[in-house]
Amino acid sequence: MLSVAGLRKAYGSVVALDGADLEVATGTLAAVLGPSGCGKTTLLRCVAGFERVHSGTIAVGGRTVANTGTHMPPHRRRVAVVPQEGALFPHLSVAGNVGYGLDRAARRSGRVEEVLALVGLPGYGERMPHQLSGGQQQRVAVARALAPRPPLVLLDEPFSALDAGLRGDLRRDVREALRADGATAVLVTHDQGEALSMADQVAVMHDGQIVQSGPPSTVYREPASPWVARFVGEAVLLPATVDGPDAVTPLGRLPLHGTAGDGAVTVLLRPEQMRVSANGGGTAATVVRHDFHGHDALVQLRLTDGTEVTARILDSTPPLAVGDTVTVAVRGAARAFPML
Amino acid sequence: MAVALIPLIYLGVRTGEAGWSRIVGELFTERVAVLAARSLALVGVVTTACTALGVAGAFLVTRTDLPGRRFFGVLAALPLAVPTYVAGFAWISTVDSFAGFWAGALVLTLCSSPYVFLPVAAALAGADPAQEEVSRSLGRGAWRTFTDVTLRQVRPSIAAGALLVALYVLSDFGAVSILRVDTFTRAIFTAFNVGFDRTGALVLSTVLVVLTVLLIGGELLTRARGARYARVGGAGRPPTRLHLRAARWPAAAALTAVAVLALGVPAASLARWLVEGVSRPGSLGEVATAAGNSLAVSLSGAAFTMLLALPVGLLTARAPGALATLLDRLTYVAHALPGVVIGLSLVFFGINVVYPLYQSVWLLALAYATLFLPLAVGAVAGAAAQSPPSLEEAGRSLGRGPFQVFRTVTLPLTLPGIGAGAALVFLTCMKELPATLLLRPTGMDTLATELWTHTNTASYAAAAPYAALLVVLAAVPTWFLTVRGGL
Structure with a gap:
């Protein structure tokens, strides 16, 4: 039209x-x-x-x-x-x-x-x-x-x-x-x-x-x-290295959508892909910020190597507080872009 | 636009013909310096007084719980219907030896304060109250809010009104000559009419034009940018009114005192002379003829002026830029030229260029258009701001052509403002004296010229019927203006 x-x-x-x-x-x-x-x-x-x-x-x-x-x-x-x-x-x-x-x-x-x-x-x-x-x-x-x-x-x-x-x-x-x-x-x-x-x-x-x-x-x-x-939403962008079908990131080895050439890339994750638990599997992290929105909350986490990621959590029981130590794992695949 | 320029060109050509040495000789004299100082002092005093009176009156009427504020709103606008020479005649025929600088300043202030009152009252009534509320919420008191926010909001209206007053005083001829204040206009008229000294008059006129240009330039520098279009959408609320409490009655008394001076004195004086005047045999027929003539020339003048003002006003409002500003300012320059200069330049123009028009009502209409174009342009530009471009774009996007959008959207929204402008021009034409004296076809007398003739011979009783009728006729458009302003 x-x-x-x-x-x-x-x-x-x-x-x-x-x-x-x-x-x-x-x-x-x-x-x-x-x-x-x-x-x-x-x-x-x-x-x-x-x-x-x-x-x-x-x-x-x-x-x-x-x-x-x-x-x-x-x-x-x-x-x-x-x-x-x-x-x-x-x-x-x-x-x-x-x-x-x-x-x-x-x-x-x-x-x-x-x-x-x-x-x-x-x-x-x-x-x-x-x-x-x-x-x-x-x-x-x-x-x-x-x-x-x-x-x-x-x-x-x-x-x-x-x-x-x-x-x-x-x-x-x-x-x-x-x-x-x-x-x-x-x-x-x-x-x-x-x-x-x-x-x-x-x-x-x-x-x-x-x-x-x-x-x-x-x-x-x-x-x-x-x-x-x-621009269209909250994004977690991390530096990563492509290794076959996966990328090696500060959050561990993550599967990629499609394929990307070898070498250094930037990978995209959405905060809702993060699974945060008190002591489950995954990478250790510290809560540095907690923004409560009612229907969900955005939690800013600092990994042990200093990288910060954002996680969207629907139900925080037990409630998280700044300073808590948690573990973070990733659901689904990441998307790779050429290095910024 | 050529219309506004004819007198300027004439002025330039004739002054140039006189030769440089003669110009210098006429210009750098003590008399010119004294005239300039006196004219500027009169402009300063009257403009300051009118601004104070007009702004205070407008604030009291629109923003406070003053008792009888609608009535005072009408009273404050009514002096527009009193020509300065009628007021001068009224005062001098009532108070003995009422003449000189301060007498002139008083009469001119009383007559021209509506030029500030009307636009400022309209702006105060329409200003966005949210800005004042924000200021109050940020800890500014009522007075600080008034000076820092409200006055800023209406500053363009104050500046426009003050500029009109200043130009009006600079070009006023009637009051200063009746009250014997020697200003440029009186000196020019004397030089033309009594001394037949065209060069001297032209040089004085040139100085007057230069003063006008300086005034306009100064106003241009202080003009605030933005706020060109009316707000659309949002719930417009009326402004909150200030409670005067104990100050209510003193405020009402002050406004009453001003009204008594501006309207009561002329009314009492006219009434006194009128009783003697109407008893003269045969006066009614003469008055009726003069009234008919006044209506006819003022109507054609107003129609012609509006015709010229429409394109200039729309251009100023819609396509602000160097050209539009220049056109707008040029009309102000023409406005400040004394009616005598406009009149004589058009006599010259009529004899040399458009002889068929000479001694016709049309040349007089042309003079009115030159003199009063700024009033009309201001009204059209203000009216055009009532129809913001987004409305016209919406109309265009709905499949209506430019002409149809103009007819169905722009015109209905701007017509009230244009009508008000036409009424103002009509009223001002009715009061115009010097150009009418010079350009009227031989044997045709209007109310203003009859009044002038009789006042000159000090036959106050014979003059009174014309003065009274002039005031009544001129009051009709004033009434319309005030009612439309919603005061």
């Missing part, structure tokens, strides 16, 4: 997009995930047509909407945007906002009420934007974008201004609304949890390029680089 290839865009000497590529399939929700300043908002504004691209192409539904020489104006692209702050028209009612992109006939067809119900605000049509809470304003902004059934909906960090409790519900509801309407959507976010939990496809962006794109589980389990590994 959306196809972006080799997109370049610079503001003066600042390069915002440096050959970005992205493919999004019809009916799916893709998340563009990256730290602030990586170019993700510029990518979105280029797709929407608010910015001109320097080179590369953007195609929506097989139609080229932008390349080096052409720039289709935003209103012809049929790409609807949900801005960060909602940007509801303050002078129009909720129904007026939602019906803004519809023609007269469609406005009378009940589509407005339909999308309002879809986002969980049935019967709110007569209200004015200033009478709504922040979360409700975002819901209306999503309904407004969905109403004309655009082939593509772009969401620019739409949940970042909301509190955590509200965000969870709203994410689920928005994803359901997008699914129910069969919309193709691109969500721009810097929140890993949001990207991994909402999207069918996660595209990780770094310095103006998409460095990895794939299903959330693949991006988490098989990151393309140590940088991606660290």
